Amino acid sequence: MEIDKIKRVVLGKASWEEREGVRLWMEGSKAREIFLHDAKRYNEDGLSGNEEESRRIERMWKRVAPSREKRRRYTSWHKCVVAACVTVVIGLALWWGYKKGGCVGVEKPLVANTKGVKLVLPDGSSHDMSGKTLKEDIPGFKMNTTGTIQGLTQVSDTLYPVMEYNEIIVPRGGEYALTLSDGTIVILNSETRIRFPNRFLGSERKVFLSGEAYFDVARDANHPFLVEFQGGKVKVLGTQFNVQACLGQNILTTLVSGKVEVFSGRDSVVLHPGELCEISLGTRSIAVREADMMSVLAWKNGEFIFKDVSMDQIVREFSRWYDTEIEYDSLGLQDMKFHVYMDRTKTLKEALQVISRMEHVTYELNGKKIIIKKR
Numbered sequence: 001m002e003i004d005k006i007k008r009v010v011l012g013k014a015s016w017e018e019r020e021g022v023r024l025w026m027e028g029s030k031a032r033e034i035f036l037h038d039a040k041r042y043n044e045d046g047l048s049g050n051e052e053e054s055r056r057i058e059r060m061w062k063r064v065a066p067s068r069e070k071r072r073r074y075t076s077w078h079k080c081v082v083a084a085c086v087t088v089v090i091g092l093a094l095w096w097g098y099k100k101g102g103c104v105g106v107e108k109p110l111v112a113n114t115k116g117v118k119l120v121l122p123d124g125s126s127h128d129m130s131g132k133t134l135k136e137d138i139p140g141f142k143m144n145t146t147g148t149i150q151g152l153t154q155v156s157d158t159l160y161p162v163m164e165y166n167e168i169i170v171p172r173g174g175e176y177a178l179t180l181s182d183g184t185i186v187i188l189n190s191e192t193r194i195r196f197p198n199r200f201l202g203s204e205r206k207v208f209l210s211g212e213a214y215f216d217v218a219r220d221a222n223h224p225f226l227v228e229f230q231g232g233k234v235k236v237l238g239t240q241f242n243v244q245a246c247l248g249q250n251i252l253t254t255l256v257s258g259k260v261e262v263f264s265g266r267d268s269v270v271l272h273p274g275e276l277c278e279i280s281l282g283t284r285s286i287a288v289r290e291a292d293m294m295s296v297l298a299w300k301n302g303e304f305i306f307k308d309v310s311m312d313q314i315v316r317e318f319s320r321w322y323d324t325e326i327e328y329d330s331l332g333l334q335d336m337k338f339h340v341y342m343d344r345t346k347t348l349k350e351a352l353q354v355i356s357r358m359e360h361v362t363y364e365l366n367g368k369k370i371i372i373k374k375r
Helices: 003-010 016-026 030-046 051-063 068-073 077-083 086-095 311-322 348-358
Strands: 118-120 126-128 141-143 149-151 165-170 176-179 185-188 192-197 205-216 225-229 232-236 240-245 251-257 260-264 267-271 275-279 286-290 303-310 325-328 337-343 361-366 369-374
Touching (some): 016 030, 165 176, 185 192, 260 275, 267 275, 311 337, 311 348, 337 348
Parallel strands (some): 325 369
Antiparallel strands (some): 165 192, 176 185, 205 240, 225 232, 260 267
16 A cells, blocks of 8 residues: 555545545554554644644655565565554654665764763773864764764774774763764664774674664674673674663664574574564563564654553653653553654653643653653
8 A cells, every 4th residue: 555645545635546445455454444543633633733743744754655666675564554553654754764775864863962972982081972062083083974973994903903992971862873993883872871892803893782772784794793781682794773771671672674683691582674672671581572663763763752652661761861850649640551753852841741732641840850740
């Protein structure tokens, strides 16, 4: 089914033939019926009176133009519809944004806020990585066209006789993107740290992660790429994947393309594109399930996308991004479920207003503390 046809039906601009085609496509599938119903409801209720959001949704719709090749490549899209809600309509633009050999936004990663990001070199010196203010020369690095750093691909043995590790520290509310010396691109979410060498030596390429990051790994069949984190590691040759290894939470690895192997203790599992591996915080056991790609990769694309997600999970994400503490004044609020789509450029107050309009909740702002209340 062409997404443009669904769009025209949702917007009430479809011909009789298009409406009939969408009706037949929906017939016999409860998931597709819910998908179309929620999309219509969002168009009628969520966008009315909000010209900014309307224009943004329209821009994202225009980005959705999959070729036949892409449709063949992403046949798993139909599986994603099973849990569909209106956010899928918007998220399709992210999913179909992938192009052969890469994905939109990776070659020129957009990072909303680099303020407070630090680079710590092996000698202990610390450097401010705020893109617009970075003036100094940093040994072993150069600035790339995106305004972030790139490790030098060729360095002398005299300058770097051994492999030493640098560290990027991204605070709450920040983001950063860097290119490693082998050409691997890493996009770091807020409250994330990554340790990486000035150059890779030996039979493997290894980095250490705490937090969340998206990797577009440069292929090198002779030197596998490893991401190590507390409780496990991911091994790849060349691929795109997302790792969420935040302290105190289950570890999530989601594969976008290629193939990765995830290790936890003596257990391991090989992931295929579109799959998510979860390592339990307590038992270190491994479970694999189908991933909701739009939600997983939303942060990298400058979005918040939550589909039938608990208030507690949303609050954790808000806390990291807005650098704040959130409390509840009533039991049960944490378990309330929401469908949310919004830009990460929204202020905290705007984000909370989106939540409060959807359910019987309100909030109180007190500096960096937010109290969620029943309305």
